Amino acid sequence: MAPWLLYFLAGQIVWANTRTHAQRRWHRHLLKHCPELIKQDSGVDLTYNELARLVMRKQFSRERFSELAAGCISEILFDIVQQGTLHFQTSRKLLVYQTSPRDAAKFPCISLQHLPVWEQAQQDWKMWKQANLIDILPNQAPTIKQPQKLQEHTSSATFRALTGLLDGQQTLRDLELRVKQPLTPLTLSILPHIRNNFIRMVAIDKLDDQAASAHGSSSAYQTVGVSRQTTNTSSHEVSLNSSVKPSGNSPTVLYIDDSPADSQAMGQIVQTAGYRYVNIADPLQALPQLLEVKPELIFLDLVMPIANGYELCAQIRRISAFRDIPIVIVTNNDGISDRVRAKVVGASGFMGKPIRQTRVLKVLKKYMQNNKNTAPTFQQQSQLSPSV
Numbered sequence: 001m002a003p004w005l006l007y008f009l010a011g012q013i014v015w016a017n018t019r020t021h022a023q024r025r026w027h028r029h030l031l032k033h034c035p036e037l038i039k040q041d042s043g044v045d046l047t048y049n050e051l052a053r054l055v056m057r058k059q060f061s062r063e064r065f066s067e068l069a070a071g072c073i074s075e076i077l078f079d080i081v082q083q084g085t086l087h088f089q090t091s092r093k094l095l096v097y098q099t100s101p102r103d104a105a106k107f108p109c110i111s112l113q114h115l116p117v118w119e120q121a122q123q124d125w126k127m128w129k130q131a132n133l134i135d136i137l138p139n140q141a142p143t144i145k146q147p148q149k150l151q152e153h154t155s156s157a158t159f160r161a162l163t164g165l166l167d168g169q170q171t172l173r174d175l176e177l178r179v180k181q182p183l184t185p186l187t188l189s190i191l192p193h194i195r196n197n198f199i200r201m202v203a204i205d206k207l208d209d210q211a212a213s214a215h216g217s218s219s220a221y222q223t224v225g226v227s228r229q230t231t232n233t234s235s236h237e238v239s240l241n242s243s244v245k246p247s248g249n250s251p252t253v254l255y256i257d258d259s260p261a262d263s264q265a266m267g268q269i270v271q272t273a274g275y276r277y278v279n280i281a282d283p284l285q286a287l288p289q290l291l292e293v294k295p296e297l298i299f300l301d302l303v304m305p306i307a308n309g310y311e312l313c314a315q316i317r318r319i320s321a322f323r324d325i326p327i328v329i330v331t332n333n334d335g336i337s338d339r340v341r342a343k344v345v346g347a348s349g350f351m352g353k354p355i356r357q358t359r360v361l362k363v364l365k366k367y368m369q370n371n372k373n374t375a376p377t378f379q380q381q382s383q384l385s386p387s388v
Contacts, residue, residue, distance in 0.1 A: 004080055007109045013117060015048070015069060015109040016076035021139050021171070028177055029071040034064060052110045066112040070120075075173070077121035078128075078138070085134060127184045127291070130320045136172075136187060140201040142194070143168030150198040155308060162190070168202050185287030188315050251368060252276045254293055256286050256312065257301035257330065265355040266299065273364055283312055290322065297367050298322075299351070302331035302338075310345050317346035326367040330355075 007015040030038055030046060037046055051068075054060035084095045128134070144150055144166050151159045165175060176183045193199040253270045255277070257263055263279040270277040278293050280286050283304045290298075298316070302309035309329055316322050326348040331338065339350055348367070351359050 004076055006076070007107075009107060009109060009111055012111065012114075013073060014112050016073040018076060018079075024171070024174070025072055025075060028174060029068050032177055033068045033071060049108065052108075055110060063113055065110075066115055069112055070115040070117045073117045074121045074124070075138075077118060078124050081121065081125045082128070082134070082137070124183070131184050131188055131318065132320070133184065133187055133191070136191070136194070137201065137203075138172045138183060138187075139203075141168050141171045141174075141204050142166045142190060142199050143202055144198070145200045146198045149196070150193055153193070153196070153198065154311075158311070162193075162199075166190075166199060169204065171204065181284065182288045182291075185291070185315075188287060188318055189284075191318065192314065250274060250276045251296040252278060252293055253297045253299070253364070253368075254278045254280065254290070254295035255299040255301075255330075256280045256283060256304075256309075257299070258282070258304050259301070262301070262330075262353075262355050266360065269355070269357050269360045270364070273361060275364070275368070286312055287315060287319070290316065290319075294321075295325065297364070298325060298327045299330050299363075300327055300347070302329055302333065310341055313342070313347050314345040328363050328367070 002018050002020045004016065004018045006013060026048065048069075051060055051065055055062050055065045080095070087093065087095060144163065147163070150162065154162070165179070170178065172183060172187055176186055179186065190199055194201065253275045255263060255266045255270075257266075257279065258281045260281075263281070267277045267279065278289075278295065280289050300309045300313055304312075309331070313327055313329070316325075316327060323346075327346065328349045328351050329338075329342045329347045330351050330353060332353045342350060349363065351363055
């Protein structure tokens with residue numbers, strides 16, 4: 001285990017590093033926070049020391065530099081907590097540290113603008129732990145071990161996407177930047193295949209040549225066509241005219257479906273019943289949006305591109321915060337085998353299509369009537385017209 005180095009100045013952490021993945025980490029955060037420095041081929045030496053000198057000369061923004069450094073520091077703090085947890089689980093021993101005072105005049109680091117670095121690391125670790133990912137190392141790279149088995153257990157579109165991404169040369173953190181998804185939901189999306197040994201995690205020590213050059217192409221981290229092009233409407237709260245306006249503390253009902261027509265129909269019914277309504281059109285954005293929205297009830301369409309409703313339901317259930325949230329599958333398929341499969345992946349119930357007011361209100365009454373924040377009464381709802 002390589003030692004971690006934490007640098008403090010006037011009681012504030014200003015830098016952190018370790019020999020493992022140092023160049024990869026720095027390059028990744030350059031791409032995230034200062035992509036124009038890499039793309040413009042300015043001839044500037046894009047090292048920590050050089051950028052720090054530019055900040056001192058007021059030739060580079062201290063705010064931008066602080067964001068860049070804070071991203072690296074937060075990753076290091078996360079890794080310390082994770083390795084400390086794993087080390088204690090196996091040896092029942094704590095990590096040890098030693099201090100090494102430096103002459104302030106010769107100190108290599110500069111002060112940063114105040115950023116909640118430790119708070120961010122704690123939040124990231126809490127989410128990682130709640131998702132039961134303690135043993136998964138973000139600095140390791142996923143690679144497909146059993147392609148035939150993986151293909152049998154995924155849709156063709158998902159298999160093609162995974163084949164293009166999981167090459168054993170990009171860590172989970174690299175992939176987070178590449179596909180522009182938060183680390184925890186991204187990892188949860190492939191976790192079942194890791195547990196089934198279809199995908200394995202491998203350690204990599206060197207930065208690949210394409211990403212190593214600070215002035216070279218950044219295509220190793222560019223967004224790839226894993227999902228449809230997202231727009232501002234991929235996840236949105238619908239505000240419709242209704243006879244009953246949702247109050248500020250109304251429970252939230254969320255519908256994951258890529259059909260604008262079905263979303264509009266669902267939104268009209270839900271908001272008229274007095275609930276707050278949110279639609280997520282892109283299934284690949286569902287997990288990160290769920291963590292933000294925190295709905296009390298989820299309607300989930302069965303047939304969507306990339307990830308079907310069964311796969312997404314299973315992923316949602318692996319997040320501890322959503323283990324008890326009602327998930328209702330919305331589908332035209334209502335056979336016995338469909339219902340059995342839905343139960344296996346953790347769905348709470350089924351609702352048939354097309355979207356009808358009587359069907360939606362029946363689900364709302366079943367799963368929402370005991371919620372103390374529920375705005376309307378079902379006597380009010382029964383006065384609504386029976387069709388949308």
